[in-house]
Amino acid sequence: MSNSFDLAVIGSGPGGYRAAILASLRGLSVAIIEKADWGGCCLNRGCVPKKDWYHTARLVAANRYFAGRGITGQLSADMDKAWDHQKDVVTTVRDSYVDYMKRLKVASFEGHGRFVDAETIAIDGADGTQEIKARHTIIATGGTAYVPEGFEAVPGKVLTSDMLFDERPPQGKRVAIIGSGVIATEFAYIFALLGKDVTWLARSPMLRKIPFSPQAMGTLKAAFDEHGIALRTGCQFESIDTSGEGVTIHLADGETVEVDWVCLGTGRVPHTEGLGLENAGVETDARGFVKRNAHLQTAASNIYAIGDVASEWMTANHALSDATVAVDNIIDGNTHSQDGLWVPLVVYSAVELARLGMDEDMAEDEELEPAVGFAAFETNPRAMGQDESEGFVRLIGDMDSGALLGGEIIGSDAGEIVHLLSLAPDRDTALKWLANGTYNHPARAEELLNATETLASKWGLADEIFG
Numbered sequence: 001m002s003n004s005f006d007l008a009v010i011g012s013g014p015g016g017y018r019a020a021i022l023a024s025l026r027g028l029s030v031a032i033i034e035k036a037d038w039g040g041c042c043l044n045r046g047c048v049p050k051k052d053w054y055h056t057a058r059l060v061a062a063n064r065y066f067a068g069r070g071i072t073g074q075l076s077a078d079m080d081k082a083w084d085h086q087k088d089v090v091t092t093v094r095d096s097y098v099d100y101m102k103r104l105k106v107a108s109f110e111g112h113g114r115f116v117d118a119e120t121i122a123i124d125g126a127d128g129t130q131e132i133k134a135r136h137t138i139i140a141t142g143g144t145a146y147v148p149e150g151f152e153a154v155p156g157k158v159l160t161s162d163m164l165f166d167e168r169p170p171q172g173k174r175v176a177i178i179g180s181g182v183i184a185t186e187f188a189y190i191f192a193l194l195g196k197d198v199t200w201l202a203r204s205p206m207l208r209k210i211p212f213s214p215q216a217m218g219t220l221k222a223a224f225d226e227h228g229i230a231l232r233t234g235c236q237f238e239s240i241d242t243s244g245e246g247v248t249i250h251l252a253d254g255e256t257v258e259v260d261w262v263c264l265g266t267g268r269v270p271h272t273e274g275l276g277l278e279n280a281g282v283e284t285d286a287r288g289f290v291k292r293n294a295h296l297q298t299a300a301s302n303i304y305a306i307g308d309v310a311s312e313w314m315t316a317n318h319a320l321s322d323a324t325v326a327v328d329n330i331i332d333g334n335t336h337s338q339d340g341l342w343v344p345l346v347v348y349s350a351v352e353l354a355r356l357g358m359d360e361d362m363a364e365d366e367e368l369e370p371a372v373g374f375a376a377f378e379t380n381p382r383a384m385g386q387d388e389s390e391g392f393v394r395l396i397g398d399m400d401s402g403a404l405l406g407g408e409i410i411g412s413d414a415g416e417i418v419h420l421l422s423l424a425p426d427r428d429t430a431l432k433w434l435a436n437g438t439y440n441h442p443a444r445a446e447e448l449l450n451a452t453e454t455l456a457s458k459w460g461l462a463d464e465i466f467g
Contacts, residue, residue: 003133007330008113008137011034012038020032033111039090048090048093053086054189057192060194114275114276117280118280119302156170175191175259176257203233210347210355211355216353220349304330352411354414370399373458375448393407395408395452401428401464402431403428403430417448420448
């Protein structure tokens with residue numbers, strides 16, 4: 001095997017894997033380096049196993065409609081069996097990933113990759129250290145679970161989201177979930193439907209960093225209420241005692257919370273430890289993210305950074321999109337820029353929430369005049385037939401041009417439908433593209449058409465959208 005490549009990718013998560021596959025398909029010689037499990041966090045400890053659990057939770061949630069459909073009996077979930085199911089899915093997907101890389105002749109190296117200089121990478125593996133050369137490198141090392149001050153990860157007692165999928169979860173029924181971001185918001189719903197007694201504690205309001213509309217957050221809260229799940233905010237954590245049989249959480253106001261185990265849904269931090277970035281001239285910011293420009297290029301002109309190691313969005317969606325932009329720029333000479341705001345962001349919880357682009361405040365900050373089109377699922381035949389009519393489509397257009405500024409889809413299958421907002425040739429004609437599309441009936445996606453037509457009619461944009 002040659003030790004010289006057009007492209008080396010450090011990390012095999014969704015971004016790294018996508019970059020390696022795309023670059024190989026486009027004719028580059030590619031090496032990919034992974035020190036842990038092939039597929040990274042997303043496949044092994046993140047979005048893939050979590051979505052598997054989410055589907056199980058949704059099946060159990062359908063219980064409440066069984067009687068009205070003439071279905072007798074009740075469903076209940078076993079978390080151990082659910083854990084086994086996701087593990088089988090992960091193993092199958094991982095084997096497929098590795099096989100596809102082999103068929104494309106992507107050179108795979110197992111070990112810890114670190115820069116010797118901007119074109120040389122040392123790989124510390126089980127059989128010693130070897131070096132490879134690469135004209136370009138993509139850093140795709142992802143992130144690691146963040147453990148906040150006052151907490152300590154303790155196997156069987158205090159688990160990070162990573163640990164949750166490394167080993168079978170503890171047996172105890174009483175679980176505290178700490179955090180208010182995407183991870184905690186998803187796990188609060190999943191755990192409750194998988195039979196756990198959930199206590200959800202956080203300092204901050206739910207999903208406060210994501211610009212979902214008040215209508216979206218109201219729909220999510222109502223869905224949580226229906227399942228008896230509540231977030232307690234404003235919590236200040238004094239200490240955590242794991243010395244007993246369970247876990248005791250001491251709050252600053254003197255209250256104690258007794259649970260069997262704790263799951264930390266407190267976010268992630270970029271992983272750059274031991275990469276030797278200084279040897280390659282790659283810089284990081286004060287929070288540890290690799291610095292990059294709009295082309296995803298670092299201070300070293302031949303090195304790019306993608307995904308969680310460089311992106312505050314910290315989603316697999318952004319890593320995958322970054323990978324495409326980075327490979328395109330390596331091949332085409334930095335002609336492509338990334339706009340993370342236009343990558344779909346989806347939350348899978350008591351109701352699905354999906355969005356991309358601007359909200360009204362962002363539009364006004366750009367001195368644009370936003371126009372809103374709205375269509376609810378409550379009268380959509382497909383949604384009603386599924387007993388899942390909560391939610392809506394909410395589109396934001398520009399009053400002057402009729403361009404699409406942003407969109408939000410709340411409800412079942414939102415994570416699938418949101419893609420239609422990003423497929424138009426450009427944003428200037430995206431609403432026209434939706435208005436002139438043809439749709440299956442009955443389908444949830446029809447509400448995109450209804451919201452577009454409502455926006456055009458209400459705000460006098462018929463010429464811009466239908467013309």
